[in-house]
Amino acid sequence: MELKVLGPATPSEGGCSKGSCGSTDDQMAHLPEHIRERVKNHPCYSEEAHHHYARMHVAVAPACNIQCNYCNRKYDCANESRPGVVSELLTPDQAVKKTLAVAATIPQMTVLGIAGPGDPLANPARTFDTFRQLSDKAPDIKLCVSTNGLTLPDHVEELVKHNIDHVTITINCVDPEVGAKIYPWIFWKNRRIRGVKAAKILIAQQQKGLQMLVERGVLVKVNSVLIPGVNDEHLKEVSRIVKEKGAFLHNVMPLIAEEEHGTYYGVMGQRSPSQSELTALQDACGDMNMMRHCRQCRADAVGLLGEDRGQEFTLDKxxxxxxxxxxxxxxxxxxxxxxxxxxxxxxxxQSAKAATATASGLPKGLRSVYMAVASSGQGVVNQHFGHAKEFLVYEASPTGARFIGHRKTDQYCAGDTTCGDAETALQRTIRVLDGCEVVLCSRIGIEPWGHLEDAGILPNGEHAMEPIEEAVMAVYREMFETGQLAPPAFENRSA
Structure with missing residues (x-):
């Protein structure tokens, strides 16, 4: 078995002035050393780390104690990439065996999380049996749990006991009236409770659990699902409150509401937010440390964020x-x-370059530019345009390159000679890149090059294997020097 070291690292995550791009080096500078150590190789808590380190989830928790209008858990749907979906439900023993196999095969895997397909703390025996075994057999792996928070206060001491110092709580509201529109019911003390009363109990438990974890030194990430017309404006208040209570990171995610998933919101026609709405809300959450690189992973995801190698590690394999x-x-x-x-x-x-940045000649008032980057990881421009399943979107400005988010797309070229329905896939990709003025990749064919130019998107394959932020800023400087940074070509940009 060959173990490979990932390639060059991405530069420091500077330039994230509006909210943040996950946990950056500059923002971690004020933190104690032991906190920085816990974050630096965690792909969910550090935007930089997600280019280099992998995570995995084990699906040992089938039951859930609340119902969300955006959730429908399907256990055997390998082609779906969204929370709550798994292909194999595992016993704790099977989960430990799988974790050790992944850790041996993917040495960059640093984090093991339990995130479903139900709620881990609604399945405490299975969850903590898994954690107990892994604490002993794989002490170098960080253990994480993601919960809706309903029973979190009852399990804080057990979480701390097993050195689980990264916990994610999904908090979609702090107002019971808003919560009643999101949660049809909760199962609490052997009773099903509905409406505002249910939401009030859930919110109180979430806030209590958050406070207890912070008091014990646990790093807490708060997930929130952005639901247009339900909690979109309200999430600014959620962000303010969880920050006050000591949450380390806030991850505002877009609602997934396709009708075919069978969720209540999907069936009732609730729309998902646009990329521009998501970015605007993230920016509006003040100086809260904001996660922008979330991929809304499956409950059995394996590999770098943005990839899923779970099918390589089925039990039979x-x-x-x-x-x-x-x-x-x-x-x-x-x-x-x-x-x-x-x-x-x-x-x-990067620090050495930053010291001479003032001589770059870029005016402070220069307009920003959105650029899409094809990357398979490692923090570099290293992917063929036609092989990209997603693009990372950066905002280039005189202050630096800021990571905005990612956009999923169909793979334009599958690697064979026909590329399937290439024209249709290419058209879809171009729509996904709407608002971006440049796309950086390692290589690109003549046909997509022409279609991108026709759509007003400049292809660029001149920075292959360069660190992403350096490449983005190099192109930005070129655009300035060649007079391309006149009034923006796009008034309604989305990221």
Whole structure:
């Protein structure tokens, strides 16, 4: 089995002036060293880390104690990528076996989370059995849990006992009237409770659990689902309150409401937010540390954020693997050290460049530009345009490159000679890139190049294998020097 070190690291995450792009180096500078250590290789808590480190979820928690109007849990739907979906429901023993196999095969995997398909704390025996075993057998892996918070206060001490110092709570409201529109019912003390009363209980438990975790030094990420017309404006208040209570990170996610998923909102025609609405709300949440790189992962996701290698690790495939676990675990440590050394070197180089940034000649009032980047990870421009399943979107401005979000798309070229229905897929990709003025990739074909230019999007393949932020800013400077930063070509940009 060959274990490979990921390539060059992304530069420091500066330039995120509106909200933040996850946990950046500058924002972590004031934190104690032990907090920085807990965040630096966590792909969900650090935007920079997600380019280099992988995560996995194990689906050991089938039951849920609340009903959300945006949720419909399907257990065997391998082609869907959204929370609550899994292909295999695991026992704790199976989950531990799978985790060890993934850790040996993907040495960049640093985080194991339990996020469903139900609520982990509604399945405490299965959840904590898994954590107990992994604490002993894989002590180098960070353990995380994601919960709706209804029974969180009852389990805080157990979470702390097992060194689970990263917890995500889904908090969609702090007003019971709003909550009643999101949650049809909760199951509380052996009774099903509905409406405003149910929402009031849930909110109180969430806030109590959040406070208890923060008091015990646990890093808390708050997830919120943006539901237009229901909690869109209200989420600004949610962000303010959770920050006051000590939440480390706020992740505002767009509602997924396709009718075919069978959720209440999907069937009733509730629309999802646009990318521009999502970005505007994230920016409106003040100086709260904001996660923008979330991929709304499946409950059995494996790999880097933005990829899913779960089908490589089904139980039958794991049984057929021959792994020297002792050798693999030793190799993990070596690879993690190599990644951090590469990141440190890149940060030093970036700091040196930043010292001379004032001589760049970019006017402070220069308009910003949205650029899409095709990257398969590692923080570099390293993907063929036709192979991209998603694009990372950055905003370039005189203050630097700011990560805005990601846009999923169909793979334009599947790698064969026909590329299937290429024209239709290409047209869909161009629609997804609406509002972006540049797309950076490692390579691009003549046909898509022409279609992108016709749509007002400049293709650029000149910065292959360069760190993303450096490439974005290099193109931005070129646009300034060639007079392309006149009044913006797009008035209604989305990210």
């Amino acid at each position: 794991i049984d057929a693997m021959e792994i020297d676990y002792d050798a693999a675990m030793k190799k993990r440590a070596e690879i993690h050290q190599a990644i951090e050394a590469s990141r440190d070197a890149q940060r030093a180089a």
